[in-house]
Amino acid sequence: MSDTEIEQIATEIAGGRPPMVWFTAAAVGVAEGRSGKVVALGDPADGDFLQVRPTGSKDVLSFSPTEVTLTKPPRPAPPAQKSAAAPKTTTRKDPPVTQPSTVTSVATPSTPPSVVTANAAADGADSAAKAAAAKPAGPGTAGTTAPKPAKAPAARKRTAPEVTVTLTGTPDGEWAVDVVNGKKRTIRGLPVTSAAVAQAAKVLHPEVAEVVAGILEAARGVQQAKVAQLQAELEEARKLLEELSE
Template sequence: MLSDNDITQLRDALEKGKPPTVWFTGRAVGVDPGKAGKVVSFANPAEGDFIEVKPTGSQDTLSFSKAELTLTRPKQRPAPKKPSPPPVAEPAAEQIYQPEPAAPAEKKKAAPRRRTVPPAEVTVTLHSTPRGDWTVDVVVGKKRSVRSMPIQAAAIHKIAKELPNQVEEAISAVMAAARQQHEERIAFLQAELDAARRALNELT
């Protein structure tokens, strides 16, 4: 705040052509407290906002009261300390994993190779009777595995079709002879049956 003596001092400086410097107090309106300005004139009467000041860096002239100005230069506030950067943690030493050398694998003993046994010779023999009954014998190597096993004539006839022609013809001849024998037997039995019927009719 300016006193009466301060006002007199400012007027004297203006009369000498030296615009005096003043600073704005916290009661100044429109400017920042602590900012400086140059007094350019005094209005009459010397009441209220009669001191005309041009703030530093401004082209405008503003009116202020004694309470808004001072000749005491405000102490400069120390610049706020910049926060110190947080300490940078040193990177931890990277631990490189080194696998332990693997124990040499034990060499597996090669399994003894089994001796390949060649397949045994198989002999299949078909037998037929004059009546057309069929049986089969199977010999594997030197061992007889099947002995006189009955087989139906229909199965033999079916198998014969898959065999060479000479074999099929031989089997077919045997079957034809057996068929003829059965036909002759049927004819004989039929004749006996007819004779028995005639004898029966004569007795009635």
């Protein structure tokens, strides 16, 4: 499916007209030639970003552009019915009878025995062939194979997307959380408090809690140093203000 067709699908979806598509041989879990409607488009970077609801199904599945097409496939021609061919029989032609000119009466010749025998054999072979064609093939009949049942299409497996949670901290004690769901970043740089980080670390594992406690202690020391520096600057500013007031 080309980029132009993708843009056409997006336009029809925006207009409230979900376009009809047909599944190709590359589609997984859906029979080739089956139809469906594209109800939404995702991020092309995901690969399977076409959200399609197959005809007759309530489920919405994800497919790539190679698994569907806007071109309706032609209907397969019905299988031709094979008729049982009757065995060919050959009948020997009798040579023409030459009558002498002096014969005063003409006698009708009877059918030669050889012709009657050939016709009877042909009729017997024809009857045997028809009986064999009408008789259902048994389990032990040689030369016949029972039709194999068609395999049902494999169900498309649904796998839960991988979720990645990243906790980022600074030496000043500022914390943020990023969440990636599958290939999409759903949360970016969400601020969290140091108290929430410490509580979560205790719930996760003692080793995690120990590492986070060390980081928080270092951040606490940085903030205490800043407070001391600010207090010193404040005290110096007060002294200057008092000198200016005299």
